[in-house]
Amino acid sequence: MNALDIKDLVKDYGDFRLNNVSFTLPSGFIMGLVGPNGAGKTTIINTIMNLVMKQKGEVKVFEMDHQKQEVEIKKRIGFVYDSPTYYEHLTLNQLKNIIAPFYENWDEKVYKGLVDRFELPANKLVKKFSKGMKMKGAIAIALSHHADLIIMDEPTSGLDPIVRREMLDFLRNLIQDENKSILFSSHITTDIEQIADYITYVLNGEIVFSKNKDEVFEQYALIKGGNELLNHHTRKTLIGVREGEFGFEGLTQDVNGAKKLFGAEVIYDRASLEDIMFFTKMSSLN
Amino acid sequence: MWYLILKDFRANWLFQLISLLMITGLCLLTIGGMLDDGGQILIVIYLAIVISACSLTSLVFIKSDEYHGTESVFVSLPVARKQIVVARYITSLIQILLVLTCCYLATKFGSVLQERYNDPVLKVLYLPVVWAALLVFSLLLKSFSYPAYFKYGLERGMAILAAIHFGILTLGVLIHWMFGKSSIQIAYIQYFLEWLSQQNGLIIIGSVSTLALLCWVTSLKLSCKFYKTRDL
Numbered sequence: 195m196n197a198l199d200i201k202d203l204v205k206d207y208g209d210f211r212l213n214n215v216s217f218t219l220p221s222g223f224i225m226g227l228v229g230p231n232g233a234g235k236t237t238i239i240n241t242i243m244n245l246v247m248k249q250k251g252e253v254k255v256f257e258m259d260h261q262k263q264e265v266e267i268k269k270r271i272g273f274v275y276d277s278p279t280y281y282e283h284l285t286l287n288q289l290k291n292i293i294a295p296f297y298e299n300w301d302e303k304v305y306k307g308l309v310d311r312f313e314l315p316a317n318k319l320v321k322k323f324s325k326g327m328k329m330k331g332a333i334a335i336a337l338s339h340h341a342d343l344i345i346m347d348e349p350t351s352g353l354d355p356i357v358r359r360e361m362l363d364f365l366r367n368l369i370q371d372e373n374k375s376i377l378f379s380s381h382i383t384t385d386i387e388q389i390a391d392y393i394t395y396v397l398n399g400e401i402v403f404s405k406n407k408d409e410v411f412e413q414y415a416l417i418k419g420g421n422e423l424l425n426h427h428t429r430k431t432l433i434g435v436r437e438g439e440f441g442f443e444g445l446t447q448d449v450n451g452a453k454k455l456f457g458a459e460v461i462y463d464r465a466s467l468e469d470i471m472f473f474t475k476m477s478s479l480n
Numbered sequence: 481m482w483y484l485i486l487k488d489f490r491a492n493w494l495f496q497l498i499s500l501l502m503i504t505g506l507c508l509l510t511i512g513g514m515l516d517d518g519g520q521i522l523i524v525i526y527l528a529i530v531i532s533a534c535s536l537t538s539l540v541f542i543k544s545d546e547y548h549g550t551e552s553v554f555v556s557l558p559v560a561r562k563q564i565v566v567a568r569y570i571t572s573l574i575q576i577l578l579v580l581t582c583c584y585l586a587t588k589f590g591s592v593l594q595e596r597y598n599d600p601v602l603k604v605l606y607l608p609v610v611w612a613a614l615l616v617f618s619l620l621l622k623s624f625s626y627p628a629y630f631k632y633g634l635e636r637g638m639a640i641l642a643a644i645h646f647g648i649l650t651l652g653v654l655i656h657w658m659f660g661k662s663s664i665q666i667a668y669i670q671y672f673l674e675w676l677s678q679q680n681g682l683i684i685i686g687s688v689s690t691l692a693l694l695c696w697v698t699s700l701k702l703s704c705k706f707y708k709t710r711d712l
Contacts, residue, residue: 240711245552245555265558266558268556268559271556279548279553282548292490
């Protein structure tokens with residue numbers, strides 16, 4: 195069963211267009227939605243959550259239409275914003291008291307467990323919380339009703355490395371329950387590389403790829419070699435090339451083809467997600 | 481639905497309480513001034529204060545959600561957008577009733593404080609029909625303004641409404657300037673007022689209330705339609 199199934203999603207803002215976005219998240223996995231700022235990650239998430247209305251396409255959550263069965267679906271989703279927005283003049287417990295009644299499956303034990311685990315001062319005003327504490331508070335509230343799908347928009351951006359690591363560990367542990375799925379967006383590629391099972395790369399409102407993480411890293415490679423090897427023919431196998439005084443560096447998504455072409459004259463490195471993003475972006479600019 | 485109504489009062493009870501206390505204080509002061517001066521004009525001002533208070537107080541919660549950015553948080557909860565709109569209308573009705581109750585009590589209490597409970601100036605303010613008319617008028621105002629808020633948000637909605645009000649006012653002044661002295665127009669108005677005075681008061685109140693209710697329901701449907709497709 196798929197936790198999320200998006201087909202040909204279109205949203206046009208005039209100056210920005212989400213263009214035929216399609217991807218699938220199978221149940222029990224973590225998907226990282228990666229892309230540079232303004233690529234369309236938040237728009238995709240907001241469309242899934244019905245905060246933004248799609249113009250075309252199909253969005254199915256737990257194999258149900260996200261608009262027709264909105265309430266039923268949202269009962270099973272835990273949603274965390276990039277910058278958690280709550281009434282700041284209230285305490286975390288007061289916020290919890292406002293939000294908890296909306297969920298039939300609200301589990302006070304889970305909430306208290308998360309508050310303790312995150313060492314949150316539940317009776318302190320939210321406006322006095324640090325950004326990391328606010329994010330943890332939002333997660334505690336979002337995860338206390340046994341959500342089957344957790345959607346998080348940039349949960350780690352702006353957090354210090356320790357809190358980020360804690361957050362990623364927490365998400366990794368959460369997924370041990372095979373019924374849960376996580377979709378989380380980030381432009382911090384190392385976070386995605388660490389915990390995602392699937393990677394969906396969005397660029398300029400379009401999906402560049404949406405694949406299993408292992409497939410992505412098998413498919414792409416970084417090639418480094420002398421500038422004399424670059425010609426019209428060899429350039430065609432590269433997605434973006436960076437030329438320097440001592441040689442070139444380029445990304446290929448056809449490692450076998452590149453090996454046939456360059457042979458042993460170049461160095462083949464594993465491409466990081468950041469490399470993939472960088473060279474793809476570079477190629478789209480050209 | 482109940483939780484949507486309750487959440488506004490739970491989250492913003494202090495703002496609501498302060499605004500109600502301020503309105504009560506303002507009413508007490510106006511009543512005091514009215515009794516000191518004995519002027520009839522102040523009754524019109526008093527009624528305008530009550531209507532403005534009803535109108536503004538019921539915006540407190542919408543403003544609070546816009547200010548804190550919590551509107552999208554509640555849309556992401558397991559509730560339909562239609563429920564959010566209906567809850568907002570019910571909340572407004574409750575707030576208007578609270579303001580009217582405070583104003584009514586302030587009127588009574590103010591006159592007792594000044595030991596002029598039977599003052600003829602205040603006679604009109606003791607009439608339940610006046611307070612019913614204020615409720616109806618406030619509901620009418622809400623029914624005109626809410627669809628704009630649900631389509632454009634509070635700030636843009638208010639700006640659009642202000643522009644519309646300004647346009648209507650300008651048009652009114654222009655019409656008055658162009659045809660104000662027309663004997664035909666005056667005759668029509670006089671005829672209408674005479675006709676009105678000959679009608680049964682209860683029927684008029686009933687008709688106006690029905691009209692207000694119709695406007696309220698139409699406004700609610702329109703707001704639901706707008707909000708259902710609005711990007712947050």
